[in-house]
Amino acid sequence: MFIEPSVRRSGAHDRKGQLEVICGSMFSGKTEELIRRLNRAKIARLKVEIFKPKIDTRYHEEEVVSHNENSIRSTPVDFAEDILLLSGNCDVVGIDEVQFFDDRIVSVVTQLANQGKRVIMAGLDMDFEGQPFEPMPKLMAVAEYVSKVHAICMKCGDLAAFSLRLSDSKQKVMLGEHSIYEARCRKCFFEDKR
Numbered sequence: 455m456f457i458e459p460s461v462r463r464s465g466a467h468d469r470k471g472q473l474e475v476i477c478g479s480m481f482s483g484k485t486e487e488l489i490r491r492l493n494r495a496k497i498a499r500l501k502v503e504i505f506k507p508k509i510d511t512r513y514h515e516e517e518v519v520s521h522n523e524n525s526i527r528s529t530p531v532d533f534a535e536d537i538l539l540l541s542g543n544c545d546v547v548g549i550d551e552v553q554f555f556d557d558r559i560v561s562v563v564t565q566l567a568n569q570g571k572r573v574i575m576a577g578l579d580m581d582f583e584g585q586p587f588e589p590m591p592k593l594m595a596v597a598e599y600v601s602k603v604h605a606i607c608m609k610c611g612d613l614a615a616f617s618l619r620l621s622d623s624k625q626k627v628m629l630g631e632h633s634i635y636e637a638r639c640r641k642c643f644f645e646d647k648r
């Protein structure tokens with residue numbers, strides 16, 4: 455479990471911002487961990503704003519929802535720059551499905567952290583082919599803290615770092631969950647990848 459350096463550190467008293475990335479495969483608990491950190495910031499009475507790309511409307515238009523149905527209210531945005539405009543004077547910014555933003559998200563979150571905000575991002579580090587999912591590598595490079603979480607392989611029960619797509623589609627962006635994707639360990643992913 456990630457231990458926050460200090461929940462209030464980036465609050466009103468000490469405006470030192472920081473970037474945190476939570477990454478891993480599908481079903482690895484990224485959204486749960488994001489919600490956990492954001493709820494703790496709220497308990498510390500920090501002002502929290504949460505965003506997700508408008509493209510991700512799988513479960514709910516205005517909520518970030520985990521696979522086990524934890525949820526937190528969020529603002530869907532079209533572009534990374536919208537986050538700068540809408541985060542105002544909050545202390546903590548949460549961003550889910552951050553892999554769906556383009557490279558401009560790197561400059562946006564850097565500006566937010568330099569303003570003294572704690573920015574917590576969750577996103578897929580690899581796509582269905584096992585390739586890095588841009589802009590995640592860049593975000594991981596500039597972040598102070600990177601947490602990689604793991605799912606359980608649906609074939610062998612080992613730890614899973616890969617997301618196997620069960621259909622033949624080669625489109626990079628293809629929203630979906632259990633019916634289209636399965637978490638897999640390295641061995642089972644490369645055995646079954648199409």
Ligand SMILES: Nc1ncnc2c1ncn2[C@@H]1O[C@H](COP(=O)(O)OP(=O)(O)O)[C@@H](O)[C@H]1O
Pocket residue numbers: 478479480481482483484485486487519520521522604605606607608637
């Ligand atoms: N293969 C799996 N491995 C682990 N958890 C799974 C798996 N399939 C479903 N789950 C459920 O998904 C939850 C994590 O969901 P979520 O936080 O939304 O993950 P992510 O955001 O990484 O896709 C787990 O707590 C568990 O209930």
Ligand SMILES: Cc1cn([C@H]2C[C@H](O)[C@@H](COP(=O)(O)O)O2)c(=O)[nH]c1=O
Pocket residue numbers: 479480481484485512577578580581582583617626627628629630631635
């Ligand atoms: C591997 C992979 C996934 N996607 C999509 C599928 C889901 O809608 C999201 C990931 O959601 P999660 O919260 O991490 O479970 O991304 C995609 O578009 N392309 C891919 O290669």
Ligand SMILES: [Zn+2]
Pocket residue numbers: 607608609610611612638639640641642643
């Ligand atoms: Zn396996």
